[in-house]
Amino acid sequence: MKKFRTILAAFLLLFITTPVLQSCLDDWDDDEHPLLAIGTVRIIDGKDYYFALDEGTKMFPGDTAQVDNYTLVEGQRAFVYFNLLDEEVTGYDYNAKINHVENILTKDIYFMPAEKADSIGDDRININNMWITDNYLNIQYQLYHSNSNDKKHMLNLIVNEASDGKNDKEGYITLEFRQNAYGDEPLMPGQGLVSFKLDKIADRIPGKTGLNIRVKSLHDGEYYKTIDFKTDEN
Template identity: 30%
Template sequence: MRKLHWLFMAVCLAVMPVLQSCDDDEGYSIGDFTPPLWATVRVTGNAFYLDCDVWGTLWPVNTDLWWYEPVDGKRVITMFNPLSDEFDGYDHAVKILSLQDVLTKEVETLTPETEEEFGNDPVLIFEGDISISGGYMNIIFMQNLPSGTKHRISLVRPQDDAELYGEDGYIHLALRYNDYDDLTGLRKPGAVSYNLNSLNVTSETKGIKLKINLEKNGEVELTFDLVVTGDNTKNIQNLDLSEMQLK
């Protein structure tokens, strides 16, 4: 059965984000800027570009990004001023206004040996703060900060492929959280993005079912269909991840 690329989940987004100021008939204005958007860093030679989930490939024309150390495959939340379309083989040339790295991880395998390390402590996630785009599962949550030990947050799959790829047409995963019994009661935003490209998605795959232990609802199973509609950026406005402590 033909394997499909996870990127089609982002392509199915029905609404492109609206620029914060109006552009004229001839292109973009220097005052145009996007809301915060999910993107993936792609390193090419001594430079890098962004593969934005809803805008496509972005070539940064900034001369003031010397401070940024790009890592290929790293997920980021970015805002930018689009300057032109179809620039030198990229979808857009942009001036990056903000660039915030997000913890980026792979799907891991849950085994009897790793059960304790992955943990299953409750996590505070609000409705709408889990999305799938660009081949990644993006999760925003409120972390109860530790005093010294970084918490571990993991997206895990079962060992058995028969359990992973259920007869119901869904891929079965679980979000696991280990707070190591180190909690201060101080809440700050946390974020993580999981690369889903190791999963075998076929034309018969309906979506993902995610088991998760929520602080407010206990253990639940959430369903995410592959056909995504709407705007998945509304919950990352003014998001400051500088104080999260995760691994």
């Protein structure tokens, strides 16, 4: 079995130290210093499953005693805390004891008509990092909030059907990363990760170089950031 390659190491360490994830980690104890990866839940025959990791490998959940109550959803993005097992499993790169699974907000792209602009919102938010894996655009973001459990923010990646196209970039598909803070007071910074399925724009991808993402940032206003699709290496 190959040695596990730590992916996005600095990025993952950043999330380990956040209060949201730390509160979840307090629910289980493990003295084996678990590893952490980001992956996608893939269900086999309706009940069995594995994790397709962002590094391009497959992890078999050989020991799921600590996550028996985890609800399986095909295509769900997640942080996976695990320890590697010695026994190899045919067809998989890793066999692991799964200690904890923390779901990542996973959404479809929304085609926004002009009349829905107010409800979708356009509050300020930063894109700190983004990457494409499998069929998902992953965005690490930063926003301001009041730290109130009663206040929820909504995030969307949209196709703006009312756009005049003046900021389109040749060879790229233009999308907009939007936040609706619902009037939450911007008292403190927070960060998170959201994954958007690219299925709904699959017919637009052939022949394109990548995505052109519009965002209304915290301090610099509106700008566009591009990300290229991965190409197969021969």
